[in-house]
Each structure stands twice: as structure tokens, then as C-alpha cells.
Amino acid sequence: MRMISTVLLAGLTLGLLAGPGLAADNGDGARLANACTSCHGLEGRSLGVTPVLAGQAEEDLLAKLKAFKDGTVEGTIMNRLIRGYTDEELAALAAYFSSVTPEAVTQ
């Protein structure tokens, strides 16, 4: 059901690039990311030691998330949280955060 196609990801990315007004129609990645930003900062632009996710390369983000999931990388909380996410959800999250500009454009 939750098939993330290339077309959908491209659409999601375009939607975000088109400006904050369009974000009312948040895609899967953006909606999922709402839960992450409580620690990682608004739109993944962490102000503290929690890693900045905004604007990271999509393949790097996905590789890191998958490494947390299969236990090849150990974090303090990520290994535990990631257990609840499907691979499709991780792909949507990586696509979303990679599409966000690292500099704040909204408030």
C-alpha cells in the first residue's frame, strides 16, 4: 500500500522546493518527519548536537537509517526508534530531509 515510487518522490521534492505555501499538502516524508523534528530541529535543521538532517545526501541518510535498523551502527536512541519504521518509510524520510534546504526559509 505504501509504495514510494520515484515519481512520488520526485513530486514530493518538487512540492517542497516550490515553497512553503505548498507544504499544506505535505507528502508522506514530510508528515513522517513531523515526529523526528522534536529532536532533530524544525525541518531537520538541528541547532544542537543532534545531527542536522536537512540537505544531507539522500543515499547517505538512507544508508545511515538502514544501518541503525540492522544494528551495524549503534546510536543512543536511534536503534530503538527505527525498529518501528518500514523500509518504505525510511526511504520517504531520507527523500524528505535531503530535499530540505539546510538554511531556514520559513519560521
Add this chain to the structure above:
Amino acid sequence: MTLKLSRRQFVSGASAGLLAAPFALPHLARAQGAAKVVVIGGGFGGTSLARHLKRHNPDIAVTLIEKDQTFSTCPFSNGVLGGLWKMSDITFTYDKVKAAGIDVIHDLASAIDPDKKTVSLKGGDTVSYDYLVVSPGIQFVWGAIEGYDEAAAQIMPHAWQAGPQTELLRSQLEAMEDGGTVVIATPQPPFRCPPGPYERASLIANYLHQEKPKSKLLILDAQENFSKQPQFEEAWERLYPGLIERVPASESGQVMNVDTATMTVSTAFDDYTPAVANIIPPQRAGQIAIDAGLDEGKGFCSIDPLTFESTVHRSIYVLGDASLAGAMPKSGFSANNQAKACGEAILAAIAGREATAARLLNVCYSFASADYAFDVADIFSVEGDTIKLDIDEGRVMAVGLSDEIHKQEAGYAHSWYQNITAEMFG
């Protein structure tokens, strides 16, 4: 409708326009016109919700009703009690919230009329809404502990709503002579911040250990077991051996009555006369939620977990500590996550779309000292009419970890606080 309200509507609309203009990007025209969302309560739930809506649809007229001029966070308030940081470090104004185009009204919401879709304010104004979000937090059930009322809380502070109560308890700890006993009395669940009393015990112990080493800390506990218990007990043994004593429920830990005249705190079997008594009483949803009948006499409010709409009145949403959100604890993190899920549901409703289920998280860091923290990290899913914990095992950080890991955790806790407060007040 009063003239004041009309002016507010005008100002709100103007500031929304100003906010949207600098983007210089077209946003989707709303055929329905500007929807009006009123939010009661400027804490983690209400402020996060208001900001989320405005960030994602600047056309929405968002009004936030909050009685206080500033907000002091319960998270990190135990650090103020322990002297790790100051009250000013955990206190925020609504200036940036207002600058974001949200109409902040500093007044107390005194009544809701779900038929007319209006909220009455104590100051006399009436505010109308299309969507109402109720996020009032908790209030205390005065008298549940015999002798413990609002007046008693001035002598035996609860400090379970951060602000003057936090400062009162801190000043009592500072004034206490070395060798005194500090009592922390906990309530039966459900209460705000399940690990909070034990973090508080840790950070007060940290202060006593450093400044008043002959003193003792006694937890009179209405619970038999508690959140992150192995991690707390490990930390106490490592950091403050012998300083903290706990009387669990099975050994008559629950405080039944207090007498502020004699500074006596009593369980069913024992009377204690501590130098400082921190009494955390039983809790229920804020009064506006009770008055509106949203709790159905249960003390907290049932919600549709998909949207956070009240099951009593579908046009009213309930967030945060006031809600019954399945397995989610009453925490600032939960309220912030719920606010974004609820916000997406409201955005969808305004746009005429179906709401989709959110993934919800709760991460809760607890400090045992300035450099020693640990966490519980949970993921939840909407299942039917409730919110279920996805994975029941391995939720909390392991015991037996190095000081270095716990120090790293303390850094992450600060980072979390910086990011979540910036999302609301930055």
C-alpha cells in the same frame, strides 16, 4: 461579537498577509476563505499546534489563548530545582509566536459553546472559531490529599507546573540547613511526566550531595514501580549512595494527608516532619476541558487518535496532558508530536482532504546529574480507536553503560530542549 474581536480579526489577517508576502511564492488559494482556528493553552501542545498550522498554511487565522505572559517549561525545571541552571533558561515569551502571525490573547478561556462555536474569555471577550483545539494541560485535584489545597501548596510546593512554584521550592531547598530531610510525595498515575518525580529526586540529591551532604531525600511513593526504575536506581547508587530513600506503595508510601502548620506529611502508617515537603498531588485535565464536558467525568479527555478530535464534540480537538492518548505518556514531547499529527488533520480538513494516520514518537530524557542522563524512546501507531506502543521491549537505555555514554546523553537532552523550544518559541 465585540469591537475588540473585530480589531483582533483585522490585525490577525493583516499579520498573516505580512508573513506570507516575504515568501513571494504563490500558495494554494483557499476556496473556503480563511479558516479560523482557536487554540486554548500556550504550552507544548497548543504552541506547537499553532506554529505548525501557520508554517504550513499562512492563510489560516490562528488565535492562541494563554493566560500567562510567559511560559516556563516543566521539562528542565528539575534542573532549576537542583541548581544546574536558572529559571530564565527555561522561560519563554510569546514574542516570536506573535511575530509568526499568530494572534496571542493573554486571557483565560472560561467557557466553550460548541453549538455557536465560540470561546468566552474571563476578560469579557468572545472569540469565534471554525476549529477549536483545547490543550490546557493539567490541574490539581485539591483535597485528594487531605489538607493539601492551593494555600498548602504555598508552604509545601507541588512545583508540577513550572513557574513561581519552581522558584518557591528552590528557595526552600536553598534555605534548608544541612542535615534536613526533603520529602517528595508522588501521586498515583496517570500524572504529567511519569519519570519526573524521580528525575527531581536525582537532581535535588545532586544539590544536597554537593552543598548539604548530611541531608536526606525521601520519596513517599504512591506507585509500586516507576518509569526507568533500573536506570534511576543505578544512577542513585553510582552518584549518591545512601542519600535517597524510597517508600513504595506496598510499604505504605502513598501520602494521605498533610498538615502545613506542623510540617507533617502522613502516610497510612507513618508521620514525617521534613524540612522541605514537595507534594505532587493527583491531576486531571485543565478546567476548561472539564467545564466543556470533554472528559465525560473521567478526568481526562477521550480523543479520536487519527485526528485528536474529542469523542464528545467532533469540532473540538484535545491535545497533550489533558487527553487520553492511549499508550502515549503525558509529556512535552508527546504533546508536541500530537500537535503536529492534529495539525496535519486540521490542514487536511481545511483543504477538504481525508486525514491520514501519523507515526507518533515519545523520547524522554532524564537527568541524574548535569553530566548523566538516560532516555526512553518509544514509537506508537494508531490502531482502531487507540494509540498503541509498537514495540514493548528494549524501550529504555540499558543499565551498566559508561559515564561517557551518559554524558553524551546529557548533551542530546540539551539539544532536544534547544530544538523543541525553538520549534515553539523561536
